[in-house]
Amino acid sequence: MxxxxxxxxxxxxxxxxxxxxxxxxxxxxxxxxxxxxxxxxxxxxxxxxxxxxxxxxxxxxxxxxxxxxxxxxxxxxxxxxxxxxxxxxxxxxxxxxxxxxxxxxxxxxxxxxxxxTTVSEMGPLLLAQLLDLNDVQEGVLTVAFTLADKEGLLLLDLDDLGAMLAEISARADELATTYGNVSKASVGAIQRALLQLRSQGGEHFFGxxxxxxxxxxxxxxxxxxxxxxxxxxxxxxxxxxxxxxxxxxxxxxxxxxxxxxxxxxxxxxxxxxxxxxxxxxxxxxxxxxxxxxxxxxxxxxxxxxxxxxxxxxxxxxxxxxxxxxxxxxxxxxxxxxxxxxxxxxxxxxxxxxxxxxxxxxxxxxxxxxxxxxxxxxxxxxxxxxxxxxxxxxxxxxTPEERATLRSLSPVGGKYDTPVNRESAFEKLAAKAQASTAAAQAQADAAPAASGKAPPPSTWDKMLQSAARSASSSIGRQVANEVGKQIFGSGRRSSSGGGLVGSLVRGVLGSLIRGR
Known part of the structure; x- marks a missing residue:
């Protein structure tokens, strides 16, 4: 009252x-x-x-x-x-x-x-407390936030932060002169802390x-x-x-x-x-x-x-x-x-x-x-x-009463459906894909420019290996059959060898024609 x-x-x-x-x-x-x-x-x-x-x-x-x-x-x-x-x-x-x-x-x-809330709104200080990071790891986390802000990369959810940490790890040598040493061990420790946070349901909070x-x-x-x-x-x-x-x-x-x-x-x-x-x-x-x-x-x-x-x-x-x-x-x-x-x-x-x-x-x-x-x-x-x-x-x-009250809420339509717009994760993934495609194109173009045959692709190598294996196997089978017919079986057809004779003629004929 x-x-x-x-x-x-x-x-x-x-x-x-x-x-x-x-x-x-x-x-x-x-x-x-x-x-x-x-x-x-x-x-x-x-x-x-x-x-x-x-x-x-x-x-x-x-x-x-x-x-x-x-x-x-x-x-x-x-x-x-x-x-x-x-x-x-x-x-x-x-x-x-x-x-x-x-x-x-x-x-x-x-x-x-x-x-x-978004990872950016949470900020490195509170996030470091949430992840239980030490001073060095908190410094690395701050580098990730600073670089993301500088390069216009939105940190909205934990996927974005994970991608940003991978990015600063890959560019550690480049970033050292500006932000100091970015230890891969520290990045790994932060990534493990993020994994633990996900297991506790923390990923629902960011986005x-x-x-x-x-x-x-x-x-x-x-x-x-x-x-x-x-x-x-x-x-x-x-x-x-x-x-x-x-x-x-x-x-x-x-x-x-x-x-x-x-x-x-x-x-x-x-x-x-x-x-x-x-x-x-x-x-x-x-x-x-x-x-x-x-x-x-x-x-x-x-x-x-x-x-x-x-x-x-x-x-x-x-x-x-x-x-x-x-x-x-x-x-x-x-x-x-x-x-x-x-x-x-x-x-x-x-x-x-x-x-x-x-x-x-x-x-x-x-x-x-x-x-x-x-x-x-x-x-x-x-x-x-x-x-x-x-x-x-x-x-x-009761759960039924809660469901009824929730259905009448003035903000239900505003928050119940998640939104996933383009942010750091998507942009860094696209950047990595474009870099890989450019490197492959350059590798393919280099032999052509020098007049040499391009090196076989991984798929070509697999096919060649399979062919050699199959060819070797067939050769062994033919040799075994020929040996049996010539040296061991003593059984000849009246026409001069039947199927085995044909195979022998075929093999010998190929050798003669080759010569």
Whole structure:
């Protein structure tokens, strides 16, 4: 429910309402907590209200249970009694079930519209991270991008990149004076990494038609923001691809959208589940890129909310920019979890009435510690809060419901059919074919110009060899038969030899005529 100029999150035990100020929603946020503590329900309720207020939303459905946000909840659902009691307890008197406009996406193109970008748009930095390349290999990859740009060769899909790598390998000596050494071993390592990426379904992500980022920023005929849901359950098997895709999207938004400062409401809001995948084992250059994008994209009117089990999964340089925080329970059994409790407690504005380090381990399901930015930009003191229930269905929709919603999508005809136009792969293949034909023509023309017979082709050599083999075989058979007739059999026909005699006469006659 919209709460004045904000989004109602929940209420404390003493009835104090906690609301996300819409004008401060682009200052980013964090939803954290152990598995089963209510993070998904919290995310779902916040996303619903953003949509209802006309703000487009993007969320990654990692576990496959967020698709229900497209359908209204039901009084027959198992959670109905719990949600109805919670709504009454926190004073949400107008709570009722409702659906939300949604578009389903899938990098693999199975559970939603395919999302594609071109290799050129991805760029060498993100692609090197995706392929897990070292510094030398990243340098070789940059040479491929630079040469393709210089020679007007489009890098659209992985076939184009593979062909470009083969090209710089073949021209390594020529390119060394301009770009430095291009090691064939490095090229081979990149090609193997591309092969691994293909096996993980990465080839579906590169190609055309490329995604128009504005299709994530639609509203429906009622003025509600469309919720774009990325099916990421299978994508999680390729965490590098998932993390690189998320960062690419943020980069695209940053480069595409104009500066707006702090608008009355965000242009768009992103919810990134399993946020630790964006940061695990990331090189310093990539972390710097993430920090830069998160810091600057606020001025484009875009809010980014990270969802993770442990708040220490998010680096300090990024965590410090997350002004709106909802912290569900953390189970402090291990030293790492105890460290997480201490770290989480230190991120909240202190409240004398709340011992964060103690309470954070005692929170019930659907309860959280909440600290949100106020209208003046300062954080509220942390409060123990009962989170509001969502209005849409909790849990996944059926395949039939997904198919129906996909058939009604406003962007289906735009992306469902792939396009393969002429690019680096086709041009380099044509160039190689023309070079081979020219070399063959030159080789054929050289003997004719000198008056010598051209050397036999491979096909001619095969025919000559076969003829010699056959001739030798027949000769041996004739000799054997002649020997049998002359020296061994003792059997002659009355006319002077029959068939064998004819063969002997034929062979001897040829020899005599030859002489």
């Amino acid at each position: 919209a709460d004045g100029d904000g989004i109602f999150i929940g209420a404390s035990a003493d009835g104090q309402r906690q609301s996300l100020v819409l004008k401060r929603a682009n200052r980013h946020g964090l939803i954290a907590g152990a598995t089963g503590t209510g993070k998904t329900v919290t995310l779902q309720g916040i996303a619903e209200d953003f949509s209802r207020l006309g703000v487009p939303v993007f969320l990654a459905d990692v576990k496959g249970d967020l698709s229900g946000i497209a359908m209204a909840g039901s009084p027959q659902a198992k959670t109905h009694d719990i949600f109805a009691a919670r709504a009454k307890e926190i004073g949400e008197d107008d709570w009722s079930y409702s659906d939300n406009p949604a578009i389903f996406w899938d990098l693999l193109g199975e559970q939603g519209h395919p999302i594609r 055309e038609p490329a995604l128009d980022i504005h299709d994530f920023m639609l509203t429906d005929d009622k003025g509600r923001g469309v919720i774009s849901i990325l099916a990421a359950d299978k994508l999680m098997a390729s965490p590098k691809l998932y993390a690189t895709f998320l960062l690419w999207m943020l980069s695209e938004l940053f480069e595409t959208l104009p500066e707006v400062g702090d608008p009355d409401k965000p242009k768009m809001v992103f919810f990134f589940d399993e946020a630790h995948l964006l940061f695990d084992n990331a090189p310093p250059s990539l972390l710097t890129k993430v920090e830069q994008v998160v810091r600057l994209i606020r001025s484009k009117g875009v809010g980014v909310y990270f969802i993770t089990q442990n708040p220490i999964d998010v680096p300090d340089t990024v965590s410090g920019q997350l002004g709106n925080r909802v912290q569900h329970a953390i189970r402090a059994f291990s030293p790492k979890e105890q460290k997480a409790v201490k770290a989480a407690a230190e991120t909240f504005r202190a409240n004398p009435g709340v011992d964060v380090a103690t309470v954070i381990t005692e929170l019930k399901v659907g309860e959280a510690l909440v600290s949100l930015l106020q209208a003046d930009g300062s954080p509220q003191p942390v409060e123990r809060t009962l989170i509001k229930p969502p209005r849409s269905r909790v849990g996944p929709i």
